[in-house]
Amino acid sequence: MPDDIDELQRKVEEAAAKIETPQDLQRFKEEFLSRKRGIIPGLFKKIPTLPPQERSSFGKRINELRELAESLFKKAEERLKGNLWRERLRKAIPDPTLPGYFKPLGSVHPISEVSHTIEEIFLRMGYDIEDGPEVEMEYFNFDALNIPPHHPARQEQDTFFVGGGYLLRTHTSPVQIRAMRKRKPPIRIIVPGRVYRRDEADPTHTPMFYQIEGLVVDRGISFAHLKATLETFLKALFGEETGVRFRPSYFPFTEPSAEVDISCPVCGGKDPNCSVCGGAGWIEILGAGMVHPEVLRAGGIDPEEYSGFAFGLGVDRISMLKRGLTDIRNHYWNRMDFLEQMK
Ligand SMILES: [Zn+2]
Known part of the structure; x- marks a missing residue:
């Protein structure tokens, strides 16, 4: 045992x-x-x-x-x-030799960045920022802006109709009428915002894009005020050396109207093969004019007592020019590699 x-x-x-x-x-x-x-x-x-x-x-x-x-x-x-x-x-116990967790830092979208830059220039000149609905009444988008139903401008600005007299606004201009009805002169506003057209997307078109509208209404406002304002703005945006030129044009809601060009910021008119200006030396940058008396009336303002000027520009186009982009759609593809480069 x-x-x-x-x-x-x-x-x-x-x-x-x-x-x-x-x-x-x-x-x-x-x-x-x-x-x-x-x-x-x-x-x-x-x-x-x-x-x-x-x-x-x-x-x-x-x-x-x-x-x-x-x-x-x-x-x-x-x-x-x-x-x-x-x-x-x-x-x-954490291992201090391991790589850390990286959270990528976001940045302001190129469109917002250009919008903010433009807004700041006008805020310095004493303008207010005004806003309006993107689903707009047909009346404000067209009729009140001196574009009656038979007007050919309606064809050019074909858009998305949502019924009941409403549509997706084709420009920021209807906010002119809304602002005039809401405010009393003197009015000095800019209106940044999204607008819509029934366009096929291609390198120079998207069915949604950004505009900035400007409106000044007061006693004794003349074309000289418009000219000086836009020259000051465009030189602040593109540089002091920038040339600015006005060409006669036509818009239903302004009279007289002008297209405004700037000297080519890429070649300054010196390169006959310039891909930006095509050798012309000038680039169309915005439309402007003296507010049509009918538009003032639609806004409840007496054109005998007051006058005003208005202008409108495409934010996307300015972003493309300032950044040397050749395809407007870059703004909306949300590609990180593109956005990283725009920081
Ligand atoms: Zn050029």
């Missing part, structure tokens, strides 16, 4: 040394220490079957074995707990 006990002790020690997981630990307990099926408690049951003179020493021996097994069990348990904590710590 003592040989068997020695053999069993070796088994206990070997099994304890092999404990790696909580499952191993549990198995060890069941095999050697479980009250019901464990080998060591089973040995105690043999004591009454032994000759009386052997019982005491046998009992002592298996008691020692049980204490050994229990202490090995406790040690293995502690060891596993330690491993667990080390594992948890390893996961919890």
Whole structure:
């Protein structure tokens, strides 16, 4: 019997040394220490079957074995707990050599950036910024601006009609009427905003784009005021050396009307093969004129007492010119590689 006990002790020690997981630990307990099926408690049951003179020493021996097994069990348990904590710590402590998390920093969209630049120039000249609805009444978009139903300008500004006398505004000009009805002269406003046309998208057209409208109404406003204002604005935007020229034109809502050109900001008129001005040296940049008396009347203002000027420009076109872009659609593709370059 003592040989068997020695053999069993070796088994206990070997099994304890092999404990790696909580499952191993549990198995060890069941095999050697479980009250019901464990080998060591089973040995105690043999004591009454032994000759009386052997019982005491046998009992002592298996008691020692049980204490050994229990202490090995406790040690293995502690060891596993330690491993667990080390594992948890390893996961919890950040590794300072790892690369950090990068959150890309956003930037102002090129269209917004150009809009803000233009707004700031006019704010410095004492203008207010006015706003109006993009779903506009047909009346404000056309009729009130001296564009009656038969007028060919309606064809040129074909748009999205939403029914009930409403449409997606084709220009920011309806805000002229809204502002005149809301404010009393003197009026000095600019109106930045989205406008819509039923155009196929191509390098120079998109069905939605941005305009900035300007309107000044007061006593004694003349074409000279318009000219000086736009020259000041365009030189502030494109540089002091920029040439500005007015060409007679026609718009239903202004009389007289003008198209305004600037000297080519790329070649200055010196390159006959310039891709921006085509060698002409001038680029059309905006439309302007003295507010038509009918438009003043539609705004509730007496054209005998007041006069005014108005102008409108495309923000996309100015963004393209300032950035050397050849495709207006770049503004709306939301391509990160493009937007990154525009920062
Ligand atoms: Zn040029």
